Amino acid sequence: MTSKDECAVKRLNTGVTVARLCPGLQGRARGEERTITQRLRTRREEAPAARFEAVGLRYGTGPEIFTDINFELPAGSFHFLTGASGAGKSSLLSLLYLAQRPTRGTIRLFGREVTTVPRQQLPIVRRRIGVVFQDFRLIDHLSTLDNVALPLRVAGISEDEIQRHVPELLAWVGLRDHMHALPETLSGGQKQRVAIARAVISRPDLLLADEPTGNVDDRIAMRLLHLFIELNKLGTTVLIATHSEALIDRFRFPRLHLEGGRMHRVTPVRDAARVGFPERGGRDGQESTP
Numbered sequence: 001m002t003s004k005d006e007c008a009v010k011r012l013n014t015g016v017t018v019a020r021l022c023p024g025l026q027g028r029a030r031g032e033e034r035t036i037t038q039r040l041r042t043r044r045e046e047a048p049a050a051r052f053e054a055v056g057l058r059y060g061t062g063p064e065i066f067t068d069i070n071f072e073l074p075a076g077s078f079h080f081l082t083g084a085s086g087a088g089k090s091s092l093l094s095l096l097y098l099a100q101r102p103t104r105g106t107i108r109l110f111g112r113e114v115t116t117v118p119r120q121q122l123p124i125v126r127r128r129i130g131v132v133f134q135d136f137r138l139i140d141h142l143s144t145l146d147n148v149a150l151p152l153r154v155a156g157i158s159e160d161e162i163q164r165h166v167p168e169l170l171a172w173v174g175l176r177d178h179m180h181a182l183p184e185t186l187s188g189g190q191k192q193r194v195a196i197a198r199a200v201i202s203r204p205d206l207l208l209a210d211e212p213t214g215n216v217d218d219r220i221a222m223r224l225l226h227l228f229i230e231l232n233k234l235g236t237t238v239l240i241a242t243h244s245e246a247l248i249d250r251f252r253f254p255r256l257h258l259e260g261g262r263m264h265r266v267t268p269v270r271d272a273a274r275v276g277f278p279e280r281g282g283r284d285g286q287e288s289t290p
């Protein structure tokens with residue numbers, strides 16, 4: 001990472017800059033930002049970003065990996081998703097981004113029942129979701145810049161806007177010198193940052209990230225977390241699947257923990273009294289003292 005990139009990443013704490021960098025889609029044009037207070041007021045009236053009711057899942061004829069999952073992601077919330085390897089974190093995320101349907105139960109996204117939605121209507125819901133996949137899923141023949149620009153191009157954002165925002169966001173995540181590189185020439189950590197930039201560039205309503213800091217060092221991991229937090233302050237509901245105790249300990253966000261096919265809500269002990277009560281921008285978790 002160059003020193004210019006480092007300065008850029010430090011600016012992430014402002015939030016205002018993230019709003020400028022990630023222009024968003026559909027009615028969230030630049031210059032039309034709602035204030036945090038307006039967002040808070042609106043959020044109270046918003047349906048939960050996601051709601052699972054008695055959800056079960058099995059692959060083929062295998063055992064049920066989820067027996068009875070019930071939980072809700074309130075609009076604008078920030079949660080970590082934890083669980084031992086094989087507990088079902090990636091499977092839960094795949095239900096949330098509609099890559100598969102549950103064996104039973106009901107899933108609502110943004111207030112809409114999606115379990116039975118016809119397949120051709122799924123892209124409308126998916127467009128509101130940004131995903132950072134554990135295996136990145138970059139498009140091999142597209143450069144870093146083109147991979148990240150993809151959601152904006154699909155949404156019909158002008159090339160002018162794309163050329164203004166994408167390079168700046170890439171510089172922020174430390175990829176200024178790799179904008180024209182193909183994925184095969186990037187390290188695991190660099191690919192991960194491309195995947196993150198692609199997921200956040202459209203300022204989705206719901207951001208799902210599967211081990212988004214698994215391939216980077218602690219310093220960059222903290223910076224990427226700040227990017228998610230700033231996005232969350234702008235209204236995005238965030239769910240991050242992670243094994244990283246460093247992240248979980250350092251940031252006092254509530255945890256959804258998968259174990260034995262069920263979901264358990266874990267309230268950060270240090271912050272137990274405050275969880276659920278909006279504070280500093282309405283988040284129910286904040287970074288603890290480093």
Ligand SMILES: Nc1ncnc2c1ncn2[C@@H]1O[C@H](COP(=O)(O)OP(=O)(O)OP(=O)(O)O)[C@@H](O)[C@H]1O
Pocket residue numbers: 059062065083084085086087088089090091092
């Ligand atoms: N496509 C699939 N077909 C069959 N079984 C699967 C499939 N995907 C996952 N599983 C099984 O479902 C269970 C949950 O897997 P999943 O990958 O969701 O767990 P995880 O918590 O994300 O694990 P990790 O932390 O190791 O990434 C495991 O037993 C796994 O073998």
